[in-house]
Amino acid sequence: MLTPVFAIATMVLAIATLMPTIRSGAWWIRGFDFPRLQLLVLSIAVLAAQMVLQPIDDAWTTAIVVVNAGCVLWQAWWIVPYTRLRRPEVADAPADAHPRIRLLASNVLMHNRDTAPLVALVREHRPDVLIAVETDRHWERALDGLQDLLPHALRCPLDNLYGMHLYTRLPLHDAKVRYLVEDDIPSMHATLELDDGQRVVLHALHPRPPSPTEADSSQDRDAELVLVGRAAREAEHPVIVAGDLNDVAWSRTTRLFRKVSGLLDPRIGRGMYNTFHARLPGLRWPLDHLFHSRHFTLVCMRRLPAIGSDHFPILVELALAPGHNPRDAGLSPDAQARADAQAAVDGADPNVAAAPR
Template sequence: MPFTIKCPLDNLYGMHVFSRLPLHEAKVRYLVEEKVPSMHAMIELRSGEKVRIHFVHPAPPSPTENDESTERDAELVIVARSVADSDEPVIVTGDLNDVAWSPTTRLFRKISGLLDPRVGRGFYSTFHADYRLLRWPLDHLFHSHHFTLTSITRLPSIGSDHFPLLTRVVFAPSQGQDQEPLRPDGDDRSWAQDIAQSKNANKQDVP
């Protein structure tokens, strides 16, 4: 794959993006925590259309990471608020370290207006690959209404503690107009603002 974004780190949060399609305006940002990167770019489709893509992997709440989930939640919220301000085609994907039905992920969907292609199709639990009875859907892809889903598949283990998740979407703005996202209310917007302010995180920092 000739187009890449690379950020190797000696912690758990190094990231690499590989693409067959050209990547423009590629940036690595540390939106909330100094050693936890996210990646952002415009990908050029073969049709010439451009899609903004955000790759995220916020740190989870755990005894060895963060005492609470505020860092993760703040990163998701500011990406959601940034996306909500745009009418361009958007995909947000990555290991969110959060399950699909959690209040924070639902808040992300409400604020961003993005669609979860798994809804009505299954959980697609990707973690932990080694424990059959303890698995959760931590890896996500959300897209704007410009796309429709072709397929979503959890692939066999590749030796990671996560299974790969293969999601195929088609750029079809006219077909996707009838897809309905979750809608935020005033309480959702206030909660999102409080989360961002708690970590001094700003949507303006999201490319």
């Protein structure tokens, strides 16, 4: 009697596992990129239950076990890099490595009116750079109160859940708000001057996610990431890309971004640092990201306490310590990646004149 139960459960898990392999930007397909950890846990649970409760003594039950085991291995392939089972992609910073840059990024949730927790975290951790997204005039008034710590700012308050603010202790050069793909989705691009005079290029992003309430397809999000990835690869200075990318670290799109940009992910070999959903412990994945060029090594990376948003803030401190990262760190572009990147841009309607350079 248990065989049909395990067969149906395994079929559902197999479909959910295979959906992301479809080369489509449709939201209902791309959505299966997100819960890989949850699907892995479910597959292991079903597999363990079958091994305990049912004899594996015929071709049908053996096939169910094999399919479920395949789901476990496939999901694990994507998420194991974001555990301590892998060697870190980014080296730990030497104790004497300087200069350093500390960045705090937070999706504040525009409808969250309680600004005090984030302001308190900034005053406690004293980042050099604060990136806040989903910010409106209410949040701008609160964050402007941090100008004693972070006197330089780039502001873009909006009421559409895509406002963005950049505050920094470091002088800003060539700071611009750009609309790379959609007229109501801003991104911020600037060069930061470190204490020793070195300069770092910063791209802050918050593209629209594929979802039934936001966008039918991931096309515009993917195109924005490709445009910024190309700019990062061509930059003359060290580069940091940060923000709520509305994509998980292990998705095909994020892997494509890493191939196009050549940037490194400090989470690899250290942990997932799941920042969303702050109120649903069983349904969390890494949506808030920081990628950087190989010029940097990692001092520390922390998910900070909840601030009333549906995202946790994340704090990352980097050191300019070239030569310490493994030579094979990162993902290299190949012919397929270049074709996929061009297809992403061609499928959208990017504002080529606004593309960062």
